[in-house]
Amino acid sequence: MPLTSAPVMFIGHGSPRWALSPGDAAARLQEYSVFFNQVKALLVISPHWITRGMQLTASPEPETIHDFGGFEEALYQLQYPVAGNPDLARHIQALLQDQGTEVSLNEQRGLDHGAWVPLLHMLPDHRIPVIQLSLDAASTPESLVVLGARLKRLRNEGVAIIASGSLTHNLYHIGDEHGSPLDYVVRFQDWVRSRVIERDIPALSKPHLNSDDFSAAHPSAEHYLPLLIAMGASSEADQLSVLESPVLYKALSMESYGWR
Template identity: 45%
Template sequence: MNAPTKAPVMFVSHGAPTYALDPGQAGATLKEALPDFIGVKGIILLSAHWISRGQEVMAAALPETIHDFGGFPDELYQIEYPAPGNPNLAEKVAHLMNNAGLNAQLNPSRGFDHGVWVPMMHLFPNADMPIVQVSINYNLSHPELFQVGKALAPLREEGYAIIGSGSLTHNLRDVRWGETDPLPYVLRFQEDIKRRLQNRDFDTLVNHAERIGDFTQAHPTDDHYLPLVIALGAVEETDDLRVLEGGIEFGALSMDSYLWH
């Protein structure tokens, strides 16, 4: 099948590692997005769990599955997600980033952290979609990370989708295992971000996140927000937004994701 005219952009909330075992509403919603990926040749994915002090690009042909968490059920540590890498795509990514002055280095040993394989096992359960993970350079400001997305955007025309994997809300101090009632600020923040995205208020989302109500409570640190900023950089004026409502887990983790196509 031919590649689509332009591959999609996505921000996905990957929740807790237990999302791998219990897909719930969010996993079902991701599966519904699969038709948007028909014809896509590969994924460029930026996860909140690969933060670097520099710019790196995964170059492994067969990346290992990293279980980068502790204290969870044993069966989680047995999961392998053997999706292939794509060294040729990695070189293209590094080339584009270097042209943008980002000084990207290829990393031949990096594997997939759980910000990659937990959500991708619901979107691509057969692990047959090539994925190249790209680190998030924590030395860069939000506006500079937005430009990283812009630097990667041309690869959409070649059939490569761009996915930022983080969490719409990520205050682990507020997580209540087994809780089903969402905290009020989580609901407010979730609705505020959805409204701003629908109104294309990228200026506030990228340049003035501190002005967003409940931001500091939703993100005591911004690592899980950064993938959204990068994804927004790859979005074009002609893209349509689709909100993938995933519910709220453990009272505090919004599982909403967004797809632009």
């Protein structure tokens, strides 16, 4: 067992082009990577894998999925050749099912860009095995907090939990990569940060009732929801790090959080 529990993170993964244009957001992840020295495996959740019922990847060598279109060819050549861990996937399946959460194994699924792009920047040597957990389409904010709490014990086994998403994700408002952020983006990012610092999980679970900017920030909620898993998997005893990063494309918050 590691001397300290493995970290939990919420990572803002932005556009797929972030893989080619690292900038400050990638630098913040690289700085935080020092806390992964004793980590044995990563469990990653991304809004780009939504299923009916929860699934875990169980491939020994998960492929790098280029689940996007319309970008330059160089982006499709990038690979994140990391190992999986089928035995650990079965262990996580049993752990969740013992707590009443049904989950199946998927031996064909690889890693989507919500998983591999941030890892490409944070852990470029791809030395730590990765398992991805899907988002169940039937999830509620409350059930995702509970899911995070059920995953929390994995941290004491050296498994880091990484929830990938975006604090703001309105693709209708995308602009120049380094254009000035829209006002509602800054307001909502600031609101989330304040609630995360206060560990105000009830407010974060009902952002549509507690922030006037939620509907503009998230025409659909899937990129916000992984934050709730991270809140459930972290605890008051953890040290929170706010990884402040510039807003990209005027509408995509790149802010991330780490708990250790």
